[in-house]
Amino acid sequence: MNRFLIFVCAVAVVLFFSLSMDLRAGSHEKGEELVSQKCSTCHGLSRVQDADKSLEEWDSTVDRMISYGAGISQDEKQAVVEYLAGI
Ligand code: HEC
Known part of the structure; x- marks a missing residue:
C-alpha cells in the first residue's frame, strides 16, 4: 500500500512539473508573439532587443x-x- 502511495505521489509530482513547464512555455510564446506584433509598429524590434x-x-x-499608444491590455502586459x- 505504501509503495502504491509513493507511486501516486511520484506521478503527481511529475505531472505537476510538466504542466507548469507547459504553462510557462505558453506564456513565453504569447509574450514573444505580442512583442513582435505590438512593439514593431513605432520603432523596429532591434530597439527592444538591444x-x-x-x-x-x-x-x-x-x-x-x-x-504612447501601444495597444496592450493589462493581461498582455x-x-x-x-x-x-x-x-
Ligand atoms: C505607439 C508607438 C510605440 C509602440 C507601439 C511601442 N513603442 Fe517603444 N518607443 C516609442 C517611442 C516614441 C520611443 C522613444 C521615446 C522614449 O524612449 O520614451 C520608444 C522607445 C523605446 C525603447 C528605448 C527607450 C528605453 O527606455 O530603453 C524601448 C526599449 C522600447 N521603446 C520598447 C518598446 C516595447 C517593448 C514595445 C511593445 C510593448 C514598444 N516599445 C512599443 C513608441 C512606441
Whole structure:
C-alpha cells in the first residue's frame, strides 16, 4: 500500500512539473508573439532587443509605450514584461 502511495505521489509530482513547464512555455510564446506584433509598429524590434532591462524597468518601459499608444491590455502586459525580462 505504501509503495502504491509513493507511486501516486511520484506521478503527481511529475505531472505537476510538466504542466507548469507547459504553462510557462505558453506564456513565453504569447509574450514573444505580442512583442513582435505590438512593439514593431513605432520603432523596429532591434530597439527592444538591444535594451537590457530588469523586470521593473521593463514594466515601466511598457507602461510608457502604452501611454504612447501601444495597444496592450493589462493581461498582455504581464506576458510581454515577463518575456522581455527573460531574454
Ligand atoms: C505607439 C508607438 C510605440 C509602440 C507601439 C511601442 N513603442 Fe517603444 N518607443 C516609442 C517611442 C516614441 C520611443 C522613444 C521615446 C522614449 O524612449 O520614451 C520608444 C522607445 C523605446 C525603447 C528605448 C527607450 C528605453 O527606455 O530603453 C524601448 C526599449 C522600447 N521603446 C520598447 C518598446 C516595447 C517593448 C514595445 C511593445 C510593448 C514598444 N516599445 C512599443 C513608441 C512606441
